[in-house]
Amino acid sequence: MADPYQNNVYHQGGGDPYGTYGEGGGQGGYGYQGESYPQEEDAASDATEGHDDEDQMYEGEYQGIPHPDEVKAAQRAARAKARQSQAGATELEELAEQYEDIMEDCGHGRFQWTLFIVLGLALMADGVECFVVGFVLPSAEKDMCLSNGEKGMLGLIVFLGMMFGAFIWGGMADKLGRRKCLIWALTVNCVFAFLSSFAQGYGFFLFFRLFSGIGIGGSVPIVYSYFSEFLQMDKRGEHLSWLCMFWMVGGIYASFTAWGIIPRYGWGFSMGTEFQFHSWRVFVLVCALPAITSLVGLMFMPESPRFLLENAKHDEAWMILKNVHDTNWRAKGQPEKVFQATHIKAPKTNEDEFIEIQSATGTAIQRWAVRTLTLCKLMLKNVASLLGPELRLSTLFMAIIWFTMAFSYYGLGVWFPDMIKYLQQEEYESKVKVFHRERVERFHFNFSLENQIHREGEYINDKFISIEMKSVKFEDSLFEDCYFEDIKSTETMFENCTIRSTVFYNTDLYEEKFIDCKLENTTFLHNKRGCHLDIDEENDVLIYLVSFLGSLAVLPGNIISALFMEKIGRVKIIGLSMLISAGCTFFLFLSFSQAAIIAWQCLFCGVSVAAWNGIEVITVELYPASKRATAFGVLNALCKLAAILGSSIFASFVGVTKVVPILLSCAALVCGGLVALKLPETREKILQ
Numbered sequence: 001m002a003d004p005y006q007n008n009v010y011h012q013g014g015g016d017p018y019g020t021y022g023e024g025g026g027q028g029g030y031g032y033q034g035e036s037y038p039q040e041e042d043a044a045s046d047a048t049e050g051h052d053d054e055d056q057m058y059e060g061e062y063q064g065i066p067h068p069d070e071v072k073a074a075q076r077a078a079r080a081k082a083r084q085s086q087a088g089a090t091e092l093e094e095l096a097e098q099y100e101d102i103m104e105d106c107g108h109g110r111f112q113w114t115l116f117i118v119l120g121l122a123l124m125a126d127g128v129e130c131f132v133v134g135f136v137l138p139s140a141e142k143d144m145c146l147s148n149g150e151k152g153m154l155g156l157i158v159f160l161g162m163m164f165g166a167f168i169w170g171g172m173a174d175k176l177g178r179r180k181c182l183i184w185a186l187t188v189n190c191v192f193a194f195l196s197s198f199a200q201g202y203g204f205f206l207f208f209r210l211f212s213g214i215g216i217g218g219s220v221p222i223v224y225s226y227f228s229e230f231l232q233m234d235k236r237g238e239h240l241s242w243l244c245m246f247w248m249v250g251g252i253y254a255s256f257t258a259w260g261i262i263p264r265y266g267w268g269f270s271m272g273t274e275f276q277f278h279s280w281r282v283f284v285l286v287c288a289l290p291a292i293t294s295l296v297g298l299m300f301m302p303e304s305p306r307f308l309l310e311n312a313k314h315d316e317a318w319m320i321l322k323n324v325h326d327t328n329w330r331a332k333g334q335p336e337k338v339f340q341a342t343h344i345k346a347p348k349t350n351e352d353e354f355i356e357i358q359s360a361t362g363t364a365i366q367r368w369a370v371r372t373l374t375l376c377k378l379m380l381k382n383v384a385s386l387l388g389p390e391l392r393l394s395t396l397f398m399a400i401i402w403f404t405m406a407f408s409y410y411g412l413g414v415w416f417p418d419m420i421k422y423l424q425q426e427e428y429e430s431k432v433k434v435f436h437r438e439r440v441e442r443f444h445f446n447f448s449l450e451n452q453i454h455r456e457g458e459y460i461n462d463k464f465i466s467i468e469m470k471s472v473k474f475e476d477s478l479f480e481d482c483y484f485e486d487i488k489s490t491e492t493m494f495e496n497c498t499i500r501s502t503v504f505y506n507t508d509l510y511e512e513k514f515i516d517c518k519l520e521n522t523t524f525l526h527n528k529r530g531c532h533l534d535i536d537e538e539n540d541v542l543i544y545l546v547s548f549l550g551s552l553a554v555l556p557g558n559i560i561s562a563l564f565m566e567k568i569g570r571v572k573i574i575g576l577s578m579l580i581s582a583g584c585t586f587f588l589f590l591s592f593s594q595a596a597i598i599a600w601q602c603l604f605c606g607v608s609v610a611a612w613n614g615i616e617v618i619t620v621e622l623y624p625a626s627k628r629a630t631a632f633g634v635l636n637a638l639c640k641l642a643a644i645l646g647s648s649i650f651a652s653f654v655g656v657t658k659v660v661p662i663l664l665s666c667a668a669l670v671c672g673g674l675v676a677l678k679l680p681e682t683r684e685k686i687l688q
Helices: 068-085 091-106 110-143 148-176 178-198 202-216 219-228 233-261 279-286 289-298 305-310 314-331 350-358 364-385 392-430 541-552 554-568 570-590 594-622 628-651 659-676
Strands: 269-271 275-277 433-436 439-441 449-455 458-460 463-465 468-475 478-480 483-490 493-495 498-500 503-507 518-520 523-525
Touching: 091 305, 091 314, 110 148, 110 178, 110 202, 110 219, 110 233, 110 279, 110 289, 110 314, 110 541, 148 178, 148 202, 148 219, 148 364, 148 628, 178 202, 178 219, 178 279, 178 289, 219 233, 219 594, 219 628, 233 279, 233 541, 233 554, 233 594, 305 314, 364 628, 392 541, 392 570, 392 594, 392 628, 392 659, 541 554, 541 594, 554 570, 554 594, 570 594, 570 659, 594 628, 594 659, 628 659
Parallel strands: 433 449, 439 458, 449 468, 458 478, 463 483, 468 483, 468 493, 478 498, 483 503, 498 518, 503 523
Antiparallel strands: 269 275
């Protein structure tokens, strides 16, 4: 029977292959050279010229501290011994062990930090996407005449797109490659984000934001899977946690750019009355910059070698690993250090052979159809395997943790700013001015009216010209021989009024603003068409400040979780952070002011981010390479579903009661935290 694995042996020059690292170079050994490698007598490099190796002494030797290379060698020996003791170890497990040894030889350096920035920008784009609609909604609703139902749908459509995107791109990344799928996903996001900024109608804008969300939905599952496969075991938890900081940077970037661009109405332009490009559309364009920058950077990054090895592309994987090794050691001033791997085992799967067979038959369209159908079947098979005997329990626990965390986090994320707006509105309404039975004749109103109620008034032969009416209500009043011209109104209405011989010229006072009114000999001329942004639009700085502080509050939690991820462990960080976050929600019962709510929001975000970091790290480590992105995509899709449910449910209780949102979030976090403590610790687990 033929061996399903193929070995590539690389020779140095025309001589013998590199020496073997492992237990006696036997069957369980791997193709590694020893710590010293043969070198000609006069072949010393510039980096070592003038130095005697015997004079070089590790500075910790006097203190009895072992050299890091000795520690790594001991760890490898222990793993090799464990392999020999496990006669039933599978070939995939042997590949995982070998890959870990290779990554230790490659070290952590310039290559990983470059990839860290490129993938971080992709993660930043995901963070920005979550804030875009929330910031543009106050302006977009005026620009496109949105009803409350349409505003709600626009807020949810992005999460709906991200939910589908996470599922689709995550599954594809395990079959087509991490880098390739991430490039496609970011391209879809950039194209549809660009188109959405120019969309004039609500339907087109909704459609483009949906596909923009589908594109960026692939960012999170692919980024973590991709980056983790370039990290060695002792660096994985810490550096994946540092990567999470880019999501925070995305929130800060969105807050700052929204505050700097949206209130600047002069930054837009118009082409007649049909095409308006206001400043909020400029903001939508600017928000695509992180994704564009990441897309450009990915063009210079290689595919994940672990993915290539899983798909029997060992030649390409070896070249990439060698490049990683050489890049890191050159940057550290040791260009003479040789990449020691001589051969890497990699399986050739039946799935690949099936696609190859189909690609040789039929027309181009038929081949595309067969490949697409095959890809869909393989993706669904991979999803179903997450519920197999080996992964069923882990998947169930992770699904509960992702859902409960997202339900509380995104639910409270909507509830906090909505409660602040509600308190602002209550304060605003408490200052309303009430005018009762006033009679005004032959008066020229040339000043704005705001936050007023006029009851049983009489207005005879008056002029209202070039003014703004904001939150003004006329009840049971009489308007006779009056003239309204160039009026801009917000939340203004006439209820049960009588209006006689009155002219409305170039106003936005439409018929729906006259409730149960009698209109006698009244004329409406050249009404303003559509919805227009007010000159003094209320883009309260507090909206941007709350988002900025919530994003900035994540920084301490990010730093602490990154520093202690390897020391404390993933399970304890997730469990403790979720339980502490649950405790924070109880103090919301004591929040009766805007300042108190903002303070508790910052504390909640700062603590909960540690749980998020742990969840994302352990998700990467629990699943094998062939299912990693698929599992992450499924769980992230579940996360977005929880976000939709949480934000919808919590928003419905704003101004009604605080008890239900607080109890729901607390119960969810406690449930998730307790389940997290049942997870296996993966801190010292080799990436499978």
